[in-house]
Each structure stands twice: as C-alpha cells, then as structure tokens.
Amino acid sequence: MRSILIIQTIILFTLGSCSKERIPFLPQFSEIDYLIKNGTIVDGTGRPSYLADIVVVGDQIVYIGEEDFSYDDSKVRIKNNIDAKGKIVSPGFIDLHSHGDPLKYPHMQNFLAMGVTTMTLGMDGSSPEINPLSLWMEEIDKQGIGPNLAMLIGHGSLRNLSGIGVKKNPTKEELEKMLSILNESLKYTFGLSTGLEYSPGLNAESHELRNLAKVVGENNRLIMSHMRNEDDDHIEDSIAELLEQGEYARVHISHLKSVYGKGIDRAEEILNILNSARDSGIDVTAEIYPYNASYTGIGIVFPIWSKTQEEFNKVKLSKREELESYLVNRINQRNGPESTLFGTAPYTGKTLADLSHEKEMNFEDILIDEIGPNGASGAYFVMNEELQDRLLLDPNIGICSDGSISGYHPRGHGTFAKIIEKYVVNEGMLSLEEAIRKMTSFAAKVLGIDDRGILREGMKADIIIFNPDKVRARASYTDPFLLAEGFDIVMVNGRKAWDNQKHSDQLWGKVLKPN
C-alpha cells in the first residue's frame, strides 16, 4: 500500500513538473512589456523585502513571483528585460505636498530623479483660479506631465472664485457659491487644501471651515491644511482648529513643524495630541519634509494686519513704528536675520543679515522699504532637528517635499533621496521597508488612491529600481537645483520616465482621478 502511494506520488510529481515546463508563461498575454528579474521587492506595505520577478504589461503589474519560473518563451514576446539583481524594486514615491507649474515645466525631472512617480498640486489653499478646475487639468493631460498628478482644490482660490476674496464674513450667497464650486470640483479632485496662514485663507473663521468640511466629508475626500500658525506656542490651537473639521472629513496636516520649538519631548507632546484625536475617531494624518528650514513668501514674517499690499501701504504710513517693532521681534524669535536666506532675485543666496550689512540699513527697514510682504521668498532656518526627526519617525506621518522644480530650497530636488540616504542608510533611524511604506502606501491611503503605492498584481506599474547605498540627495541650500542620484529606473504607468539620470522625451504621467 505504502509503495503504491510512493509510486503515485512520484508519477504525479513528475507529471507536475513536466506540465509546468509545457505551460506558456502568462498565457493570456502574447507580449510582455517589461520583465524585471531578480529584484529585491520592497512592496510598500511595510512587509519585509523578498526576492521576486515582476512582469509589466501595458500600465499594469500583471505578475509578481516569489520563485524563479521556467516557461515556454516561444509563446510570448518579452520586449524589455531588466536585471534588478542586487537592487531594490519598490513602488514609486508619492509626494504628499508639492508645488510647480506643469504647463511651464512638464517633465518635472526634479521629482522623477528622486523616485517620485506621483506629485500633488493645489496646496496651501491655492489652485489655478479657473472654474471648473477640470479645464486646467484637461490641459495638463493633453500636454503631458512626467510624473502623475493628484490635484487638490484650494480654499483661498475658492474664496476668490466666489467673490469672497479677503472678506471676513462671506454672505450666505457667496458661501453657497463657494460650497457648490467645491462640491463640483471634489468629483474629480482628491480634496480641499487650506492655507490659513496666507491671504485670503487667513480670513476664514470656524463657521466657514466647518461648512467646507461637511462638503468634503460628504464627498469622502480629505482636507490638507497649512495650518493657521506653525509657531510653537500656537501649534495646539492650530491643530485644534483642524480637528474640529475632522468631525466631518479626513484631515491632514501639511508639512508638520514646530517653528522655534525644541527637543524630543516637545515632539512627543505634539504626537500625543494627534494620537488621542485618532483614538477618539478622528482620521488625522500629517506629513513632513526632512529639512530644518522652511521656504515661503517673506509675508510669513509680516503681521496679519499687513499681509496684503493694500494693508501694507496703509500701515507703512499709519503704524510704521508698530510694524518695525513687530518685525524686529518676529525675526529675532525666528533665529535672527542670518536665518532668513532669500531665494528670489535680486536677493538670491543672501541672508537678511547680509543685506542689512551691504546696504547699511536695519533689517526691519529693509523689509519695509526694500522688500515688502510680497517682494521676495526665502528659506527660514526655524526648526529643531531633534524635534522634527522625532515627528518624522511616527508611523502616521508621511513624507512631502513641499518643493518645486524652481524653488530655491534643496527639498524640491533632494527630499525623497535624503530619506533613503540619511534616515535609512547613514543613520539607520528607519528601516528601508518602513521608509518606503511612508513614501508609498501610506501616502496613497491618505490621498485615497487605490491602485498605486503597493507592488501587487493588478496595480498600476509605477515602479522604481535602485541601490539604496548609491542614493544621494545632492541639493543644498547654496546649490538647491542639483538632481538626486541613484534611482536607476523610474517607471510611470509602465513606461520608463527616468533611466540612468535621463528623462524620457515622452511624458508618461497622468492626471489622476479619485475612485
């Protein structure tokens, strides 16, 4: 009895392996666009890496095999073989907060070079002021774009489109108009962005924000917010304001930071607020960029009563002294004039202290008489590395560049490479799997993108191939436009968008639609 069983087993086994040889590989396809062999798969979920081959047909991943396979290759044509031996194969990165004008810079090679296959626009309350926004998005799709684009609609832009502008209290009609444009736009955008530290968004009060949040929630989208005030002594209030909106919709803190806060304990306090909100049922997440300087318009240092040109012109005559002393305090609180580095002509590369020295003027007078609240942008060294790094390690905090191809700050060209180079390889603060999870599936989940961010059969083929030891974020504050190195192949929708430090002539990105 036993020997019959053994013989049967041998026969079955032999038949099995013979028939495996005869089966054509993936018989449903006559052509395979890419066969990526022998790679170490980090699939984006956070699970440990494993060895496998990946097959791409069209814009889709159609096979991921953990074992080597043999197949009848007379039945299928493999158009491109990629040997990924010794390299990591992972989903392309998703940048949760980016900037730029794709009509002007369609290739967006700064993003591709650091492994980003999906960027996001419409941030900080500001999207193109075109109604409907879909017209602009169609234009991008027609022209093409290097990485994919996930679009949000900006609250400040909605205010302008519905005739509210800088008014504190919109009329009932204006509010309804804004809510109806929002409701329409959310059919094809991923959510609403607010920029409550900027004009005109800063004029919005709780009633308005709650009404917006209801519409966002009804559409199952999210609110991404540049909060009202990122100064350390205002963080609690700013988060509380966002969490109020979290009663109606998913909420997300853009570029979480504490301006002039310090230390790990302070970071833990901030994380505790978010954790207890989550415990009470509010879906709140955040993202961060790995640099200690922010970058924005110089208006950030001006008081709320002189942010617009009109207000400023008045204040300059009527309250000059008050404005001067405000600016002196504000700049000193933000680590002094040497910590403001201008990134726009004619001051590019100079600090406010440099200008003060050069022109033999007090820095507050330079801000008032030479620059004004809308006259320049710059980097501000206002963050504490220990605090920011602790925030960055939290599992509910993702990664953004908050950068652009033309912004004078290294984050626009370095962010995602720096996460691998510094946090994974050099300092071992994050495992490779966890770092990649933050930059892929976590980001996809925040935005509500179902078919990207994980390497899995049936998902879109946004795939990157790299050796972590060779990844370099080369951009610096003095040389912010150096492209990142080390991402050998960056595939967008199943096509090579970036190949050995060169972008494809063709634009393979798509304007993404929410499910």
Ligand SMILES: [Zn+2]
């Ligand atoms: Zn912002």
